[in-house]
Amino acid sequence: MHSLETVILLLVFVLGLALLAQRIHLVFPILLTVGGLVIGFIPGLPRVVLDPSVVLLVFLPPILYSAAWYTNWSDFRQYVEPVIVLALGLVLVTSLGVALLAHSIIPGFTVSMGLLLGAIISPSDAVAATTIMKTQSVPRKIVTILEGESLVNDASALVLLQLALTSVTTGAFSLENALLEFVILSVGGIGTGLALGFISFCIHKHAKLEPALETVLTFVTAYLAYLVAEHLHLSGVLSVVTAGLFIGHKQSRVHSPIVRMQAVAVWDFVIVLLNGLIFILIGLQLPHVVNAIRGQSADYLCVYGIGISLAVVVIRFVYIFMADTVSNQIRSLIHRAPIFPSRRYTTLLAYISMRGIVSLAAVLSIPEKLPNGSPFPGRNLILFITFCVILFTLVVQGILLPLVIRALAFGQPSTDYLSRHEVQKQLSQRALRQVQRLIDQDKLTGIAVQAVIAQHQMRVRELANAETAPLLDQHQLNQKLMLTSIQAQRDELINLRDRQQIDIELFHEMENELDRQEIQWHPVSG
Template identity: 40%
Template sequence: MHDSVRQVETVFFLLLFFVIAFGALARRLKIAYPIVLVLAGLIVSFVPGLPVVSLNPDVVFLAILPPLLFHAAWVTSWREFRYNLASILMLAFGLVAFTVVGVALAGGTLFPFLDWRTGIILGAIVAPTDAIAATSIARRLGLPERVVDVLEGESLVNDATGLLALEFGIALVVGNHTPSVADEGVRLFWLITAGAGIGLTIAWIVRRIEHFIDDGPIEITLVLITPYIAYIAAEEAHASGVLAVVACGLYLGRHSSEFFSPGSRLQAYAMSDALDFILNGLVFVLIGLQLPLVLAGLHDYGPWLLLAYAAGFSVFIIALRLIWVYPGAYLAYVIRRRFQGQNEALPSVKSLFVVGWTGMRGVVSLAAALSIPEYMADGAPFNGRNLIIFLTFSVILVTLVLQGLTLPPLIRLLGLGSRSGINCEEHTARHLMISAALEHLDTAHSKALINHPPGVAQMYDDLRSFHRSRLEGLLYQEDRYSDVQGYAAYKEVSRNLLKIERSTALELRRDGRINDTVLRRLERELDLSETHISSL
């Protein structure tokens, strides 16, 4: 017992070390970390003597997926999600259905071991995308926000549709049962409505509880367990746990400003970012480490045949997405113009090609493939299971590495990447916030002159001067640094000033003029200022 526990500890800490080391390497190489971690796991899997680490699908769906989806939904803007809903659904529902049907119809022609029923299973497995790498690259290169918002929205919703299609395919093949269209329609309706309803109900309860708590660690702990509660409750009701977590995260993320104190909010975001990186890092390393297990059941196939299968199927899946995005975008355009009253132009061919090229698959696809039963309902082995897992692994590897590495030069080649200057929406909001504070100070100052001693009135004068200087600084930025180069220089000088302040504080601590407690308070203010500048 002791030896098995020690072995688990060793493997776990080795995985964390890989995540830290190769995550740092990815940052240094300026490559999205999922790509580097998958390749690192793949290389490490060839090292002899290392213990085989299997990816348990139950652990993925229950332990890893809920917090990752919850965090992604939490930081998603509900306004953009709702505004782009037609485009998101064309990918999350339309593209998933197109992929499933495409693999089902063409799979038997392309691959002799597939028929239309096993094609539905394979198509459902590889249909959901993992947009972590794609959106991180897109944001860094300045891809239009609308494209990034659609990609993020797609990745939140399409897991549920893909898993529903997988459930349908397994019923066909393993259970030898053909669900009717009416049954599947009712099932889909229940998955969506009950899943979203359960997620929103739990989110509303958590929101009410949070109003009575004013303790950062307790608030954060409650938020940490919320996605697990939502997922398990929905799964117990035979609804979509994925949609329950997404709905819960969207609701609480939108209302978090009402119940989180400033200190709790800073702690929560720092904690969730670290947890998100650790879980994603472990997942992508584990994907690469699965190669020996994936190849273990394929002794009857030669290496060149497997390579041909992997290349051919990966190209086919990429082509299906590229084919769909153009008619799908046109349908979304018609819906948005005619039924939603949105005066949106049809997306450019270039931007649609980038959307088509960002169909990267991730851990959900691999976990779904590993969850396929090994035996049929009559006890016979599921002969195509090992090949389905291999093809899924191949699609994940090809889409992450090939598309992930080629996405930055593709964006630059198409002229879609740009470095932005001042964020107009954010700049206007700051202007209005400071103006509102000044208006309040003017009113309070007039009352203070009548009802309070001169010292209090002077305090109002000082605060008015401070806020006016902030407002003048905003206007100065707008006039002087609206161009990209000027604004970049402004940010660089601001960072240098903060470095000088930081070094001065450290020198004061070294000289014994301030203690560590004072230094930490000063560093907190400087860290917040530097974070603000970096986010501009």
């Protein structure tokens, strides 16, 4: 079977799984994991061989850039303390714990190989968990911390992966040198991402490119941030994340509605495609991986997979409860309220330890051979254990997550965010003031002017009375006033986001509504 035919076949399979996930109301990543396992044992399917040197390059930049793009910087900054404690401390503790456990229970498994395995399976993946929690009554604080942890721990784990790969390849490891290299990789990667993000921002703002080219530029930024940092021997992952955070926070002010809507559609397609392909690709390799693990019985392989999976879960529980206890004591001494009001928050945060696409991409990036030409030690076993951890944490814990949430009984979550109705009211009031200012400034008169004023006055009155506001009439004579009002609403919406008064999901939803309205009134915008 030709390579193109194989890719098309895999895409059809991914699409089928997506449709099945919607039909049976199962989170897509969970079904992808099971589907990847099943497809690997279907006879007659081709073996897809991936070049380990390009796996991270192909899969990670768009996935990490997209996640950073949608991150609310204000929320991220507000909860930076727990995010850093989880994304740095927990990654390090998990990696070391897995390294020691693997070294003690797996014959011939060195500490360096264990550290490599630990770095691969240490980053959590919040996609499945947050998707499930959207249908449950869960405090927004937990979702925000999980998303921030998932974003940053990908970077810290993959920096640690680079150090572990060097250790296995050279056979030497120095803690002092590793820590120094970690700092250099991290700081350099962040600086590179900021520089390239700023350059991309200037191009977006001043170049006035066609919408299609603007979308291309977003992809170029993601891949260039990774490539430049890697070429400079810095952290490409942190560079991508930093550039994504920077551009994502600025995009509401520099992208036109057409560019934003087109880019979001293209990016959503690419992310679904990459997520689907990598799960299926590892499924196709699993039978060959299992066959290649010589000298190990199936019973022992299961023990290794289940044992390390349980260790990952237990380490997270112990670490988070200890960190929460220490944090509460410190905050009590400095007279600050605890981050979490009860242990229910800590329990849910500790339970959610799903692994996903970053671990898959990381394990597939391990080279098959060492520089001297000998096989990379334990590669197939590391790949097998990684899939076991993903299968256990994503499928088993993911399926049980709704039951855990209901058992914790959070009730109706309180929030400091404004409701959708309150946001609409503030936007309409801002629009009315801005339109009136324009009318007074340009001394505008006529039926069109009075019609627009009447529409916005009616909208403000009806929102004040909690009634549904009517749709705006689309009339060409009103274009200037309507675009002014839309821009005023957009400015107010961004201000609400920057003041942390609006949930980030509602922000993107209402921004999308304003984009559609602006495109209707000014279709040549771009």
